[in-house]
Amino acid sequence: MKNRRIIDSWNKIEPDSTADERMLSAILARNHSGKSERKKVYHMNKTLKRLAPIAACFVVVVAIVGVFGNNAGWFGGKTLVSDLGDSGTLNFYKADSVGGAASFSWNADWGDHIDRDLTADKSKVLFGELNATGYATFRSTDNALVHFEGKTGETKIILSATDTPVTDTVVKGNEEVSEINGIPVKAGYFVTDANSKDIKNIICFADFDVPGATIYVERGGAESDSEVLCDEIGGVVEQLTKSPPDITQITAD
Secondary structure (H helix, E strand, O other): OHHHHHHHHHHHHOOOOHHHHHHHHHHHHHHHHHHHHHHHHHHHHHHHHHHHHHHHHHHHHHHHHHHHHHHHOOOOOOOEEEEOHHHOEEEEEEEEEOOOOOOOOOOHHHOOEEEEEOOHHHHHHHHHHHOOEEEEEEEOOOOEEEEEEEEEOOEEEEEEEOOOOOOOOOOEEOOOOEEEOOEEEEEEEEEOOOOOOOOOEEEEEEEEEEOOEEEEEEEEEEHHHHHHHHHHHHHHHHHHHHOOOOHHHOEOO
16 A cells, blocks of 8 residues: 555656665555565564474473483583481592592600501490491500591591591592581592403592591492492491491500
């Protein structure tokens, strides 16, 4: 309709030059262009309205994939889990590197160090039903326990008095913690390169503080047994956090 009015008005003017014809064509083209743009905007708005619910669903799917994919190891960061029931859930986060052997520094103010095997009676006082065996170090100034390194089953246990280095193991990676029986526990694992038989080994570990001491536990084995290894460490951590060792209860005497 608008185009018709423009043409009628133009005819009344009786253009007599090619310039006027070009001007009329330009006006009509401009009018048509405006309609086309409005149609484009209208169709775009309709398309966006249709896509909005799809986009929202996509965001939800991405979030779910992110959570479950990480735990499943799709992105190289699988989290191993040991469910300890009412005691809590122990999460083992993948570490970038781990290495070194257990060690601690002797303080000259402690006097001489007294080294001996931990007796069964003292082990029971310290570790309860864990039946741990190992080597204990006491200081001669007051016969107090400073350091213990041993095993319960196949799980290594290292215990040191507070402010005494437990181990020179260096862990680089996720430092999130789990709470087991109300005690913060940092746990992780490290996977070695494949050996000549194309077998990878895994080292699972955890460390935490109890009154007067720091405890480190470690269990190694084939990567294919990772769930079993983590559960074994989880059981040890559960007992040690439920009944924390009291290093003041035993001496070198």
